[in-house]
Amino acid sequence: MAGAAAGPPEAEHDDPEGRGARAEHGGARTALAGLTTRGRSFLAAGIAAAICAYVLGQPDLLRVGLLLAVLPLVCAAVVYRTRYRVAGSRRLSPARVPAGSEARVHLRMDNVSRFPTGLLMLQDRVPYVLGPRPRFVLDRVEAGGRREVSYRVRSDLRGRYPLGPLQLRLNDPFGMCELTRSFSTHDTLTVVPRVEPLPPVRLGGEAQGYGEGRQRSLALAGEDDAIPRGYRYGDDLRRVHWRSTARYGELMVRREEQPQRSRCTVLLDTRGLAYAGAGPDSSFEWAVSGAASVLVHMLERGFSVRLLTDTGTSVPGEGSDGFSGAGQGSADAAGLMMDTLAVVDHSDGTGLSPAYDALRGGTEGLLVAFLGDLDEADAAVAARMRQRSGGAVAFLLDGDGWGREPQREPIGGSRPMKGQEERLRLLREAGWTAVSVPRGASTAEMWRQADRERSGVVTPGGTRGTGAGS
Structure with a gap:
């Protein structure tokens, strides 16, 4: 059974205990709700055959009806009791993309149990503006094994779009029952506006690479009027202001003329x-x-x-x-x-x-x-x-x-x-x-x-x- 994911997108971890407690709630109702169209058809045909056998007095038809009815129920029970301990992770490359550009989503599934898994169907939930919902079929994953898949998303509309949670679909070999297990985390893809490179023109507020609109804070030049600051690693010792050093009891240096940024x-x-x-x-x-x-x-x-x-x-x-x-x-x-x-x-x-x-x-x-x-x-x-x-x-x-x-x-x-x-x-x-x-x-x-x-x-x-x- 798929474990619930937790943690950062780069390193999600499974939490089978929490997800297992949630799956147990509902019991037989949950298992029967996972019956596919084929499973429901077999169950209905089996019940109908059993009723006809009782009315007509045909024991052989009753045995056929019981077989048809029991088969989907057994498959539902097997799938429901299957305990796969699987960890999933998602990585966006990049997590912030301009509108109209593509981002790639990398998915990784790790089988952290001691037993191999059966056939797994993996799908990720994405908003419709990013494209169709990706679906993957993962073959048998050995104990301690790993499978990696990826898909691309693209949007012409800027915004923040949630990705996830990951979902695993479990099927029985006869296709009678299908149950979905979801991880708990999701990521966010940020689609930012398109940025067009601009030529280096000299508009108002810019001169000599600094800007006319910039105000400069000048250090006073007089020895007595100097505005010192504390010494920082890498400062030139020739800038040490000894009078302030003696006054404050720590090494002080003169402030250089540092114009404010444009x-x-x-x-x-x-x-x-x-x-x-x-x-x-x-x-x-x-x-x-x-x-x-x-x-x-x-x-x-x-x-x-x-x-x-x-x-x-x-x-x-x-x-x-x-x-x-x-x-x-x-x-x-x-x-x-x-x-x-x-x-x-x-x-x-x-x-x-x-x-x-x-x-x-x-x-x-x-x-x-x-x-x-x-x-x-x-x-x-x-x-x-x-x-x-x-x-x-x-x-x-x-x-x-x-x-x-x-x-x-x-x-x-x-x-x-x-x-x-x-x-x-x-x-x-x-x-x-x-x-x-x-x-x-x-x-x-x-x-x-x-x-x-x-x-x-x-x-x-x-x-x-x-x-x-x-």
């Missing part, structure tokens, strides 16, 4: 009323993928980044300022933000005011915003955000071009904007580097176009950038 806030507009359509090719999915691409790109360039939504919620939010990604924590920060983007959904918000309140005046560095449709009030709030950042770049998704009806009902009594060009003009006048995102556009190309807008290069549409964020 900062970048990625604002994602998640309002449901701001986007058109649904599915992997919708405008909202483009915005989520674009935000993921910018976050990864900025982390690779050494920025401290923060993901901010229209609701005012920031990720990862580890410190008081919400920024993260410095040093060795950049990989963890990227993973946390990608996991958040994997499950982000439309919000019920009607405006951008919460996001505006979450921004601190002038200390945000570069602000990159992915915005849906804006009415007059939304555009005014977005324009004021420019005052709270060192540089601002906006990717404005054109709702008309992405399938929305040209006329949109006013939100909260505010008037709808006349068109995409009017929204872009208002943002550019406020100092934004704003570009319109048409349907099917490449994130990398939009990134280059934003750089051309900032530099004042004439775009194919005939507009000239204002140099916002320079």
Whole structure:
């Protein structure tokens, strides 16, 4: 009988006692419920033959009826009493995969008993969006033996999908009875948004590889005004500050000039009323993928980044300022933000005011915003955000071009904007580097176009950038 699995995905262990106690509950009812169509047919035919033999007075027919009825019952009892001690494990490779890419799931079954198993049917439960449910037939597994199988899963929709639990189906040689035993654990496959490599352009908030939006904390140069810190292994002894060492009774060194890391806030507009359509090719999915691409790109360039939504919620939010990604924590920060983007959904918000309140005046560095449709009030709030950042770049998704009806009902009594060009003009006048995102556009190309807008290069549409964020 299959043991219940427990422990991490890489090393699950069987727990036959717990699963056995659960299987014993129900007794004969559980065994009879496992009869297959063939077993039920034999049982019904046997009962019918026995009744006919009693009515007609035919003892030979009674013996045939008893044989037909007893055979499935014996098979059910044998299968139910079968005690296979089997351990199962599952390993995902990788556990986090971009949308549209495949992941491989490796399954391993170990026979931890002293007796060989019979024929086993193994299946893993997976959501329908990942593909059909995988099924495998495992031949006789010797005592202490092992069997390994694998299957592939793929999803075009981002999200977190549970895999498991594993199930074992036990059959008798005649196919009269089939019982299912389940393991207890499951794993989670995280499908993150697609990330597109972005070219290394120089947008607002970046200069000499550091960023205009970055504030530098300077160490005071005077001997008496030096700000010391405790000695750390590897510090140059020439930096020892002897006066502070004598004062504090421990080895102190001078702080070197250490400018703060460049900062970048990625604002994602998640309002449901701001986007058109649904599915992997919708405008909202483009915005989520674009935000993921910018976050990864900025982390690779050494920025401290923060993901901010229209609701005012920031990720990862580890410190008081919400920024993260410095040093060795950049990989963890990227993973946390990608996991958040994997499950982000439309919000019920009607405006951008919460996001505006979450921004601190002038200390945000570069602000990159992915915005849906804006009415007059939304555009005014977005324009004021420019005052709270060192540089601002906006990717404005054109709702008309992405399938929305040209006329949109006013939100909260505010008037709808006349068109995409009017929204872009208002943002550019406020100092934004704003570009319109048409349907099917490449994130990398939009990134280059934003750089051309900032530099004042004439775009194919005939507009000239204002140099916002320079």
